[in-house]
Amino acid sequence: MLIRNAEIDFGRRGDVRVADGVIAGIGRLAPAAGEAVLDARGDALLPGLHDHHIHLLAFAAARDSVRCGPPWVKDEKALAQALQAAALTSSGGWLRGIGYHESVAGEIDRDWLDRVLPLCPARIQHRSGRLWILNSRALDIVVQDETPLETVDGRFTGRLYDADAWLRGRIGATEPPIRTASYYLLSRGVTGITDTTPGNDATAFALMAAARRKGDLVQSVLMMGGDGLDGLPERDGVRVGARKFHLHETDLPAPATLVAEIRHSHEAGRAAAFHCVTLAELVFALSALEEAGSVCGDRIEHASVAPPDILPWIARLGLAVLSQPNFIAERGDAYLRDVDPQDRPWLYRQRAFLAAAIPLGAGTDAPFGDADPWKAMQAAVTRLTPSGEILDPAERLTPEEAVALFLGAPGNPGGPSRTIAVGAPADLCLLDRPWEEARRDLGQVGITTTIKGGRIVWPR
Numbered sequence: 001m002l003i004r005n006a007e008i009d010f011g012r013r014g015d016v017r018v019a020d021g022v023i024a025g026i027g028r029l030a031p032a033a034g035e036a037v038l039d040a041r042g043d044a045l046l047p048g049l050h051d052h053h054i055h056l057l058a059f060a061a062a063r064d065s066v067r068c069g070p071p072w073v074k075d076e077k078a079l080a081q082a083l084q085a086a087a088l089t090s091s092g093g094w095l096r097g098i099g100y101h102e103s104v105a106g107e108i109d110r111d112w113l114d115r116v117l118p119l120c121p122a123r124i125q126h127r128s129g130r131l132w133i134l135n136s137r138a139l140d141i142v143v144q145d146e147t148p149l150e151t152v153d154g155r156f157t158g159r160l161y162d163a164d165a166w167l168r169g170r171i172g173a174t175e176p177p178i179r180t181a182s183y184y185l186l187s188r189g190v191t192g193i194t195d196t197t198p199g200n201d202a203t204a205f206a207l208m209a210a211a212r213r214k215g216d217l218v219q220s221v222l223m224m225g226g227d228g229l230d231g232l233p234e235r236d237g238v239r240v241g242a243r244k245f246h247l248h249e250t251d252l253p254a255p256a257t258l259v260a261e262i263r264h265s266h267e268a269g270r271a272a273a274f275h276c277v278t279l280a281e282l283v284f285a286l287s288a289l290e291e292a293g294s295v296c297g298d299r300i301e302h303a304s305v306a307p308p309d310i311l312p313w314i315a316r317l318g319l320a321v322l323s324q325p326n327f328i329a330e331r332g333d334a335y336l337r338d339v340d341p342q343d344r345p346w347l348y349r350q351r352a353f354l355a356a357a358i359p360l361g362a363g364t365d366a367p368f369g370d371a372d373p374w375k376a377m378q379a380a381v382t383r384l385t386p387s388g389e390i391l392d393p394a395e396r397l398t399p400e401e402a403v404a405l406f407l408g409a410p411g412n413p414g415g416p417s418r419t420i421a422v423g424a425p426a427d428l429c430l431l432d433r434p435w436e437e438a439r440r441d442l443g444q445v446g447i448t449t450t451i452k453g454g455r456i457v458w459p460r
């Protein structure tokens with residue numbers, strides 16, 4: 001295939017030949033006999049984007065769910081309406097809500113849900129991912145002799161903490177619609193993902209490899225997860241990545257245990273990744289890495305709060321930081337309201353990491369954030385909160401720096417951007433406009449064609 005008249009490297013015009021899944025030529029090229037030609041009309045051609053932090057199966061499931069929290073739903077009445085509207089159009093099976101936050105209607109329970117949804121079994125997930133709230137119809141289905149459900153005075157409240165696997169066992173594992181999730185990402189130019197779900201195991205690995213084989217999942221996958229992934233060889237474009245440590249400030253592991261587990265991962269040839277949304281979690285992770293020793297590929301997810309004195313430490317350990325600029329656009333006002341004033345200047349920093357020579361990559365954290373990487377890039381450029389405040393203007397990036405957050409190699413986020421070069425894999429996305437126009441508002445960018453392994457995969 002010959003892509004003619006494309007804008008490459010943010011300004012240079014040229015033709016790009018794709019053959020056998022790789023880029024075979026760049027320059028002024030004439031079509032060979034019978035070669036397919038795609039006229040780019042001067043629009044920008046970029047390497048396919050890589051979302052460095054996403055939860056694919058949860059994202060796929062969330063596309064079938066009711067959004068129960070801000071910014072979509074902000075109060076009790078709106079939540080009740082959203083749930084009842086979904087119940088009216090559902091086929092009578094389970095109703096699933098996601099993203100609940102107590103700012104909407106407080107600590108809701110079974111009785112609250114029964115008033116709104118008396119007829120269909122329903123479960124609502126808290127935004128943290130750790131809590132499910134079930135109504136009575138749902139309890140009728142899942143309750144058996146042994147249950148981890150919370151009770152008050154011997155009666156179930158409907159609230160269920162940290163029991164995803166248990167719940168899945170009761171409801172039955174319905175396969176999430178991976179195909180529509182994968183094609184949504186293709187429509188935004190994403191050709192690769194790093195799945196950062198801590199609970200990923202050999203079953204999740206097999207599920208994604210099977211989806212790749214069937215063509216339901218088009219993106220190549222770097223899969224983080226637990227030690228159940230140790231030693232698994234690459235299969236159908238799914239590769240094992242770092243061991244993910246999900247640290248919670250209120251429930252931290254014993255330091256010696258964490259150090260031993262980091263060493264074990266390194267010995268198994270895997271880097272370590274740490275979920276750190278508070279300063280305490282970050283300091284805990286850095287201390288453990290200091291003791292265990294860090295290796296290339298170790299990384300900090302979120303690094304939501306990073307004061308200046310921490311930055312040299314991150315840099316010295318050679319860690320990459322994986323940020324979610326979209327959170328600023330989605331939750332920025334809540335941060336300004338709820339976060340400790342002394343932490344506020346150090347929220348979701350960008351420029352400061354670059355200035356400290358810390359590799360900075362990005363992922364959307366979908367379904368906990370919006371999966372559109374272009375909205376995330378625009379948020380990195382503007383740092384605008386939903387109400388229009390700017391979260392520390394000094395941290396803003398240029399549009400070129402913002403797009404680079406998604407152009408690092410899967411195993412080296414924040415490292416050198418992948419480029420359109422002869423011999424590179426033909427994973428590409430063609431924008432609907434030239435770069436000069438795109439950079440004015442990255443959130444408005446459309447993708448006209450996405451190419452994976454030399455094949456046009458979007459539009460279908």
Ligand SMILES: [Zn+2]
Nearest residue numbers: 053055196365
């Ligand atoms: Zn995440």
